Amino acid sequence: MRKPRRIGALSLAAVMGLAACGGGGSPTAAAGDTPVPGGTLKIAFWDDAQGCIDPNQVYWIESRSLDRQIADSLTDQDPETGKIVPWLATDWAVSDDAKTYTFNLRKGVTFSDGTPLDAAAVKTSLDGTFALGPRSVLGLTYLAGYASSTVVDADTVTVDFDTPNAAFLQATSTTTLAILSPKTYQETPEQRCAGKVVGSGAFTLDSYTAAKQARLTKRKDYAWPSSLVKNQGAAYLDAIEVSYIKEDSVRVGSLTSGAIDIAWPREPISEADQQLIQAAGGSIESRPLPGISYQLVPNVAKGGPLADLTVRQALQKAIDRKTYASTIYWADYPVVASVFDSTTPHFADQSAALAYDPDGAARLLDEAGWKLGSDGYRYKDGKKLTLVDPVTVASPGDQLVQDQLKKVGIDLSLKVVTAAQRVEIFASGGFDLALTVLTRADPSVLGSALDQAVSKQGTAIYSQDGATATKVSELFAKGLQAVDPTKRGLVYADLQKYLVEQGVSFPVFERVQLAGLSSKVRGFAFTSEAFLRANDIWLSK
Amino acid sequence: MMLRYILGRLAQAVGVLWAVFTVTFVVLYLLPSNPVALLLAAGDVQVEDLSPEQLAALEAKYGLDEPVYVQYFDQLWQLVRLDFGNSISKNVPVSQLLVPRLGSTLALGMTAILLTVVVGVAVAYLAAYVQWRPARVLLRRLPAVGVSFPPFFIGLLLIQVFAFSLGWLPATGSDGWQTLILPAITMAIPTSAMLAQVLTRSLDDSLAEPYITTARAKGLSRHVVQARHALRNAALPALTLLGMLLGATVAEAVVVETVFTRDGLGRLAQEAVLAQDVHVVQAVVLVVAAAFVAINLVVDLIYPLIDPRVTHAHRTH
Numbered sequence: 001m002r003k004p005r006r007i008g009a010l011s012l013a014a015v016m017g018l019a020a021c022g023g024g025g026s027p028t029a030a031a032g033d034t035p036v037p038g039g040t041l042k043i044a045f046w047d048d049a050q051g052c053i054d055p056n057q058v059y060w061i062e063s064r065s066l067d068r069q070i071a072d073s074l075t076d077q078d079p080e081t082g083k084i085v086p087w088l089a090t091d092w093a094v095s096d097d098a099k100t101y102t103f104n105l106r107k108g109v110t111f112s113d114g115t116p117l118d119a120a121a122v123k124t125s126l127d128g129t130f131a132l133g134p135r136s137v138l139g140l141t142y143l144a145g146y147a148s149s150t151v152v153d154a155d156t157v158t159v160d161f162d163t164p165n166a167a168f169l170q171a172t173s174t175t176t177l178a179i180l181s182p183k184t185y186q187e188t189p190e191q192r193c194a195g196k197v198v199g200s201g202a203f204t205l206d207s208y209t210a211a212k213q214a215r216l217t218k219r220k221d222y223a224w225p226s227s228l229v230k231n232q233g234a235a236y237l238d239a240i241e242v243s244y245i246k247e248d249s250v251r252v253g254s255l256t257s258g259a260i261d262i263a264w265p266r267e268p269i270s271e272a273d274q275q276l277i278q279a280a281g282g283s284i285e286s287r288p289l290p291g292i293s294y295q296l297v298p299n300v301a302k303g304g305p306l307a308d309l310t311v312r313q314a315l316q317k318a319i320d321r322k323t324y325a326s327t328i329y330w331a332d333y334p335v336v337a338s339v340f341d342s343t344t345p346h347f348a349d350q351s352a353a354l355a356y357d358p359d360g361a362a363r364l365l366d367e368a369g370w371k372l373g374s375d376g377y378r379y380k381d382g383k384k385l386t387l388v389d390p391v392t393v394a395s396p397g398d399q400l401v402q403d404q405l406k407k408v409g410i411d412l413s414l415k416v417v418t419a420a421q422r423v424e425i426f427a428s429g430g431f432d433l434a435l436t437v438l439t440r441a442d443p444s445v446l447g448s449a450l451d452q453a454v455s456k457q458g459t460a461i462y463s464q465d466g467a468t469a470t471k472v473s474e475l476f477a478k479g480l481q482a483v484d485p486t487k488r489g490l491v492y493a494d495l496q497k498y499l500v501e502q503g504v505s506f507p508v509f510e511r512v513q514l515a516g517l518s519s520k521v522r523g524f525a526f527t528s529e530a531f532l533r534a535n536d537i538w539l540s541k
Numbered sequence: 542m543m544l545r546y547i548l549g550r551l552a553q554a555v556g557v558l559w560a561v562f563t564v565t566f567v568v569l570y571l572l573p574s575n576p577v578a579l580l581l582a583a584g585d586v587q588v589e590d591l592s593p594e595q596l597a598a599l600e601a602k603y604g605l606d607e608p609v610y611v612q613y614f615d616q617l618w619q620l621v622r623l624d625f626g627n628s629i630s631k632n633v634p635v636s637q638l639l640v641p642r643l644g645s646t647l648a649l650g651m652t653a654i655l656l657t658v659v660v661g662v663a664v665a666y667l668a669a670y671v672q673w674r675p676a677r678v679l680l681r682r683l684p685a686v687g688v689s690f691p692p693f694f695i696g697l698l699l700i701q702v703f704a705f706s707l708g709w710l711p712a713t714g715s716d717g718w719q720t721l722i723l724p725a726i727t728m729a730i731p732t733s734a735m736l737a738q739v740l741t742r743s744l745d746d747s748l749a750e751p752y753i754t755t756a757r758a759k760g761l762s763r764h765v766v767q768a769r770h771a772l773r774n775a776a777l778p779a780l781t782l783l784g785m786l787l788g789a790t791v792a793e794a795v796v797v798e799t800v801f802t803r804d805g806l807g808r809l810a811q812e813a814v815l816a817q818d819v820h821v822v823q824a825v826v827l828v829v830a831a832a833f834v835a836i837n838l839v840v841d842l843i844y845p846l847i848d849p850r851v852t853h854a855h856r857t858h
Binding site for chain 2: 044049051133134190194210211212243244245246247249250253254256257259419
């Protein structure tokens with residue numbers, strides 16, 4: 001039964017592995033392959049710390065990957081273009097003030113409990129998600145300004161907002177605003193988290209035990225995927241079995257030994273493990289996670305060195321992002337080029353402004369009065385140029401940045417604290433640099449971290465002085481008012497340029513979702529937000 | 542007399558449990574953060590983003606708005622009724638988390654301890670019995686090797702060989718006896734090494750006692766002398782150690798359950814501590830304390846069976 005290990009293929013596979021992981025295209029999808037229905041896909045995630053499967057409530061990205069299979073949304077988002085396309089809604093209209101949305105619904109769609117999906121069901125679902133309040137941490141921002149939903153007729157529903165929310169259209173494509181059966185909202189939020197959720201997806205949730213297992217079986221009468229899916233009928237797979245394997249090497253070993261078909265990690269699969277997977281005949285798929293790139297945000301409010309724009313601009317030049325990507329990850333790992341990852345709609349390349357320029361950084365620091373001392377660090381009025389960065393673990397990446405900054409005379413102090421302490425430090429402003437990340441395929445997501453007008457987070461309050469904050473809030477507000485994609489694109493391009501130039505954010509690396517596939521898996525696809533899409537997946541014999 | 546002894550020990554056990562509860566309560570409430578802020582932070586939402594009403598509602602939901610002494614007595618009363626409250630991070634009653642995991646860890650711990658006893662006693666017995674010098678030296682050095690490998694390394698090694706390369710046993714999961722074997726071996730290697738070390742030493746001591754010389758003089762075989770006379774007398778320190786090893790099962794299970802992806806008490810404890818999930822941490826600590834007390838009670842009850850002098854000592858006091 002078991003395949004013998006192919007040691008000889010290892011070196012060749014290693015070379016191919018490097019070529020395959022940058023391409024993004026599936027090397028297994030050879031021409032002439034016709035999908036064969038049947039079989040059970042076994043997928044292993046790393047963990048399930050939130051222990052919730054309800055799409056409306058969950059923020060844990062692994063659960064959202066499963067939710068995508070069991071629950072459909074009003075719209076879908078094209079991973080390539082970021083464009084919003086029809087799904088449960090065939091078309092829609094958005095008012096010019098971005099406060100009223102009208103959706104026309106697809107006919108003939110049913111939930112797996114037999115209830116038809118109509119305007120009343122959509123209203124129940126949106127009201128139900130809004131009613132979750134802070135229980136739905138993502139719903140809170142997706143539905144910002146939500147006033148009400150109105151049933152116009154059986155196939156038409158209108159959603160009204162008190163304040164402009166141009167990002168809502170993208171929000172309707174997310175699992176968070178997936179439409180669930182009206183009966184689901186009669187269950188308590190706890191019961192929904194534990195698996196009492198019914199959607200209209202290509203799979204139904206059979207069982208779910210938090211952090212242990214989940215089982216999904218296909219819906220035979222499914223016929224309403226979005227246009228982004230090739231297979232317009234029922235899924236090829238009979239079932240999906242989910243387990244959680246915390247240890248990276250065990251998860252990869254399970255894949256190469258054939259115990260699972262997909263290994264889905266949180267941290268990128270290491271180069272060595274990628275080679276192991278490819279040596280066993282498997283392949284690697286990857287997609288940068290859209291949303292806020294991994295970045296550090298300054299504290300300009302406590303009178304530290306970063307209050308000075310010149311120092312912030314020097315810091316921007318002192319980080320060598322290319323070396324970061326190639327040494328912490330691998331040779332052709334994408335280099336971060338903005339405050340957003342490259343897969344975010346309206347991403348605008350800022351790589352010129354983010355180029356590594358240690359000489360320029362040194363010049364700027366000299367200009368700002370920070371003179372090089374005999375110990376290699378810079379001083380001004382007897383004070384050392386020290387920047388405090390609270391971390392929970394001093395990762396190799398953190399240490400690399402520390403080393404890079406040392407070259408221009410900046411002392412990056414990695415203060416190791418517990419997660420609980422870091423929350424306190426971020427809130428009280430006891431930092432010079434604070435980390436922020438968040439996944440959502442819409443640029444408005446950055447507002448939750450940086451816009452003082454809507455966010456009271458430390459990363460928003462302390463990162464900008466009054467004048468800068470006014471300008472930043474203005475740009476974010478414009479983005480939420482602009483309905484026209486071209487206009488939105490222009491606003492967010494301005495915003496990205498401004499944030500980088502003013503040193504409101506220091507992007508460090510692009511976050512990438514990887515998945516290791518066994519040789520049997522065909523038709524693998526990522527959604528726009530880098531979640532799993534299983535409609536087209538089939539297993540070769 | 543025996544009954545009074547047992548009742549006294551039971552009363553002690555209740556006292557220990559109450560003290561453990563109180564200490565955990567104090568420690569958890571002195572930690573520098575509030576559970577609601579942490580819970581929200583885990584979801585990328587800062588506590589500052591919520592309106593005061595939303596925050597108050599959340600705190601009321603978890604009973605965090607009451608004065609500390611009210612919370613203390615509320616929780617104590619709940620515990621008396623075996624109600625552990627709700628998990629903050631996992632949204633389910635703690636008992637629902639605890640019961641299946643307790644069974645899993647119990648099965649793992651029992652298998653591991655069985656292996657520990659068999660291997661530990663065998664190695665110690667042979668180390669004392671074998672007379673060929675190289676084998677004797679090897680058997681006496683073996684425990685030091687067993688103690689010095691960290692469990693996560695042994696675990697990964699076993700998985701690599703027996704699960705991935707040979708395919709004999711599953712690498713992950715907690716269903717079925719097959720999934721017990723590798724984790725139990727991983728846990729038993731350091732513990733059996735410790736047991737073997739202690740037992741070898743006390744066997745050596747016993748074998749030097751005058752009554753052994755007497756037994757030998759009676760013409761008994763070395764095997765009979767060692768098994769019937771020396772081992773019984775050497776067993777007491779080993780039994781004490783065994784009680785402690787049993788009590789430490791959950792702590793060891795943290796690593797093993799993570800490596801082998803087992804659904805157990807150790808992993809639950811670790812996750813709950815990281816998430817500062819107060820009720821779960823408390824419940825796990827109490828269950829572990831209860832197990833520790835129970836095991837030591839059993840060990841204490843076995844002592845007199847092995848060595849009648851132990852009850853004599855109690856009588857004279």
